[in-house]
Amino acid sequence: MVRQTIPLMITAIVGFVLVVAYFIPHPPFDTLREDFAIYFDIIASVAFILGAGNLIMMHGSKISKRDKSWGYSAVTVGGFILVLLIGLTKIGNPDGFRGSSVTAEGSYFDYVYRYIFRPCAATMFALLAFYVASASFRAFRAKNAEATILLLVAFIILLGRTFVGTLLTSWLPDSLFFLKIPYLAEKIMTVLNFAGNRAIMIGIALGIISTSLKVIIGIDRSYLGAD
Amino acid sequence: MNGFARFVDAIDKLDRRWVFLGVGLAVVISSMFGLTFPEIPTPMVKAVFDKIESLPAGSRVLLPFDYDPGSEPELQPMADAFVRHCAEKGLKMYFIALWPLGQNMVVGVTSNILEREYPHLRYGYDYMDLGYKSGNEGVVAVILTDLKKLYTTDARGSSIDDIPMLQGISSIRSFDLILNISAGYPGLKEWIQYAGTPGNIPVAGGCTAVQAPLLYPYHPEQLLGLMGGIKAAAEYEALMKDRFADKYRGHEEYLSALRRMGPQTVTHLTIIFFIILGNLTFWYLRRHRAQAKLR
Numbered sequence: 001m002v003r004q005t006i007p008l009m010i011t012a013i014v015g016f017v018l019v020v021a022y023f024i025p026h027p028p029f030d031t032l033r034e035d036f037a038i039y040f041d042i043i044a045s046v047a048f049i050l051g052a053g054n055l056i057m058m059h060g061s062k063i064s065k066r067d068k069s070w071g072y073s074a075v076t077v078g079g080f081i082l083v084l085l086i087g088l089t090k091i092g093n094p095d096g097f098r099g100s101s102v103t104a105e106g107s108y109f110d111y112v113y114r115y116i117f118r119p120c121a122a123t124m125f126a127l128l129a130f131y132v133a134s135a136s137f138r139a140f141r142a143k144n145a146e147a148t149i150l151l152l153v154a155f156i157i158l159l160g161r162t163f164v165g166t167l168l169t170s171w172l173p174d175s176l177f178f179l180k181i182p183y184l185a186e187k188i189m190t191v192l193n194f195a196g197n198r199a200i201m202i203g204i205a206l207g208i209i210s211t212s213l214k215v216i217i218g219i220d221r222s223y224l225g226a227d
Numbered sequence: 228m229n230g231f232a233r234f235v236d237a238i239d240k241l242d243r244r245w246v247f248l249g250v251g252l253a254v255v256i257s258s259m260f261g262l263t264f265p266e267i268p269t270p271m272v273k274a275v276f277d278k279i280e281s282l283p284a285g286s287r288v289l290l291p292f293d294y295d296p297g298s299e300p301e302l303q304p305m306a307d308a309f310v311r312h313c314a315e316k317g318l319k320m321y322f323i324a325l326w327p328l329g330q331n332m333v334v335g336v337t338s339n340i341l342e343r344e345y346p347h348l349r350y351g352y353d354y355m356d357l358g359y360k361s362g363n364e365g366v367v368a369v370i371l372t373d374l375k376k377l378y379t380t381d382a383r384g385s386s387i388d389d390i391p392m393l394q395g396i397s398s399i400r401s402f403d404l405i406l407n408i409s410a411g412y413p414g415l416k417e418w419i420q421y422a423g424t425p426g427n428i429p430v431a432g433g434c435t436a437v438q439a440p441l442l443y444p445y446h447p448e449q450l451l452g453l454m455g456g457i458k459a460a461a462e463y464e465a466l467m468k469d470r471f472a473d474k475y476r477g478h479e480e481y482l483s484a485l486r487r488m489g490p491q492t493v494t495h496l497t498i499i500f501f502i503i504l505g506n507l508t509f510w511y512l513r514r515h516r517a518q519a520k521l522r
Contacts, residue, residue, distance in 0.1 A: 038369055103331055121296040133249070137505045140502045141506055158499055164492055190443055197443065
């Protein structure tokens with residue numbers, strides 16, 4: 001009973017104060033909101049330790065059981081421990097252990113970031129272009145009216161995001177400016193997309209309000225592990 | 228199935244590695260030839276540029292770098308252009324990061340741009356780095372009312388009280404502009420919702436092209452201007468090149484976004500070619516199969 005009541009009360013009080021503080025930004029609500037935000041930041045920092053523990057447990061278990069693809073887990077755990085040690089001990093830092101930031105230029109941490117993490121991350125992101133091209137070739141087919149409209153919009157945006165769009169319709173007279181590809185691309189993004197996105201955002205906001213209210217007043221207790 | 232239909236069928240079932248090769252060649256060849264195209268600034272990009280231009284020297288600009296190396300090729304050119312613009316205008320730059328690796332991005336611009344190109348600018352007087360803090364929008368909510376409650380030292384370990392350019396600043400409400408570079412969550416949306424709107428602080432920024440459609444609804448009331456992807460960065464560079472002609476003359480390395488637009492243009496055309504090819508084969512085979520059924 002206590003295990004459920006106390007978390008429910010904490011949730012209700014914090015939720016209520018944060019909602020009220022938005023409309024009454026005066027003491028004691030504004031100071032309470034600030035304090036709660038700081039508690040959140042502290043919890044978020046502690047979550048890193050939980051995350052690290054979880055990572056070690058998950059991958060450690062895979063390694064010990066010699067699961068399929070356990071080698072990748074070994075690389076993950078090895079990389080994690082190596083970078084953690086380099087960061088904590090500030091190995092190679094030009095000003096020693098106490099003198100400089102962990103990311104100081106010339107430190108081993110900086111080398112790992114600069115010569116391993118950075119190129120790997122950029123490579124992963126760059127691969128997207130290849131997969132987008134392949135997926136477009138396979139899936140972007142004008143099978144019906146909706147798909148055809150989608151295809152036309154995609155063409156306008158793709159061309160409008162480059163100088164080719166300007167070039168292709170530069171011959172149009174000024175009276176037909178509304179047919180120029182960059183103009184069309186901009187209008188699609190700032191009018192059609194704008195309206196659609198705002199509608200989605202308002203819908204999501206209403207959903208969040210109702211879900212939050214359910215949590216604050218204790219109807220939704222799923223975060224406690226109950227139904 | 229006749230010979231031509233078999234050929235079309237083969238195109239329809241084209242191995243995706245040929246598509247990869249096509250895209251790869253498009254990028255490599257256009258990069259090799261150094262293709263560049265002129266850029267005409269769009270109103271959204273012009274709005275960001277004009278806002279920075281309108282700020283008097285000494286104005287305070289908060290620069291949250293909320294991205295990491297994954298989106299660095301797309302966002303770094305606009306980050307560089309923002310920093311150069313602020314430095315040229317004599318604005319005070321306060322860097323901050325809500326992404327753990329955003330801190331490294333800040334170190335990159337301070338060492339590559341500020342220390343090399345503007346050696347007269349002094350750390351702590353003209354620019355400073357507040358560093359990374361975990362807590363996402365929670366951090367923004369706190370520093371909106373009390374900066375020193377969360378930040379007692381800067382990223383280099385110096386006490387906040389010892390940093391001259393932080394004297395007299397109690398919260399980010401004292402800033403004249405928030406200029407965010409965002410690759411996702413937390414990012415521009417959180418700075419608008421938790422700092423810009425409640426604190427009445429002007430917000431502008433740049434983001435990845437895929438993120439831009441989600442941020443357009445905040446323009447113009449809550450977001451002064453938005454730069455989406457490398458195209459917007461190229462437009463910004465074109466504006467910078469015109470405005471600071473002396474600084475940019477003979478420095479092609481400052482125009483990295485304009486250079487990247489060449490490969491992007493050719494790659495977009497390659498993708499359009501593959502889409503058209505896919506649709507032609509699709510229509511032909513659908514018609515061919517319908518006729519075969521009738522027979």
